Amino acid sequence: MAYKTILAHMSNEEVSPAVLKVASLLADRHSAHLVGLHIQPPLDLYVSELPMPIDVTREYSKRQRQKQARLSDLFESATQTQNYVSEWRCVDAMADSVLNALVEQGNTADLMVISQTEGDDSDSRFRHLPEHVLMACGRPLMVVPAGSLVDTVAERILVAWDGRRESTRALFGALPLLRRASEVRLHRINQPHKDRHRIVGITEELANTLGRHGVALEIVHSDAHGNEIAEELMGFTRDMDADLMVMGCYGHSPLREFVLGGTTRTILAETPIPVLMSN
Incomplete structure (x- = not known):
């Protein structure tokens, strides 16, 4: 028995380095396939029954693309010289919740690595995310303290x-x-x-x-x-x-x-x- 697919949830630039460092150490030790996962949340703006203003949706999409690009660059720079196989994956949660999309992805891996907190991310949808993932996911979950850049893990x-x-x-x-x-x-x-x-x-x-x-x-x-x-x-x-x-x-x-x-x-x-x- 071994971990052959490890999924690292990279939600934002504040907490992702710690998650990626732990996941990378594990992938290297187990010769695993490392997936860097970003879930794009749907635009959650209450506007009654009126259509969403086009300027709002365009600005939101632009910011999300920029965020995805920065996280993808972070993942590539951390994994491109490693011996294990790596994959960047961005999933659009669409009308679904970030939690459901994350659990769905997590259930396809041997192990999921996630941050202890979402840092200063003000989106209330990410509040207490690890607790909810733990309740719903069928795979082991490794929770990493925010800001922790460890040199070893599981020694x-x-x-x-x-x-x-x-x-x-x-x-x-x-x-x-x-x-x-x-x-x-x-x-x-x-x-x-x-x-x-x-x-x-x-x-x-x-x-x-x-x-x-x-x-x-x-x-x-x-x-x-x-x-x-x-x-x-x-x-x-x-x-x-x-x-x-x-x-x-x-x-x-x-x-x-x-x-x-x-x-x-x-x-x-x-x-x-x-x-x-x-x-």
Whole structure:
């Protein structure tokens, strides 16, 4: 199992360099096909039932073409001397939403890399984009802190695992990275009121399974709960100088609106290193 198609979401010039750097490092290490993806959002201007003024649409299209050209140049300059195959892709969201277009594209790749935030982009349609993509996308998502220009990624990995579906999907979605990492620490977050002996046993069984894939790891148990979990996880990443965290994305959907759990929300907002997540 390996990542053969990696998709880097390049939304604007402020956050795209960090996303591209991480995606490029991964593509080089896995000899993957790297796709630089820009989604052109539809013009979202409320004008009642009147036709859109032609001057408005022309100006919007002109600005979008200029933005696409700048991002394409950024992608080409970063990838033209690399050994992996690269592809620039611009998708017009048309009447569809940026989220739907991004999820649709993401579902065709092995891994999607996206920014933690859209920076100073004032378009409200991009607000909380990673959270919504995590909810809807069927592929692992790597979230990159804005402004972070790392030298390594997935060399030293901290895995947060609590035995549930979300963290298990994230863990096995990260298997190509775990197999190549120089250090992997499995941070077992123990659920309250669970039998300790059983927790230790099932965690060892997981380690044995990963070992058959060539993953050597250290197991650390934690009884943290609530808000303590995020703080403890980020503390462990600092202690081991981790350059990637792997964890599940947790939340609930009251009245069809997805609300992230506290730990997931805190990690997404505050992590200093890339995080691979799966829902």
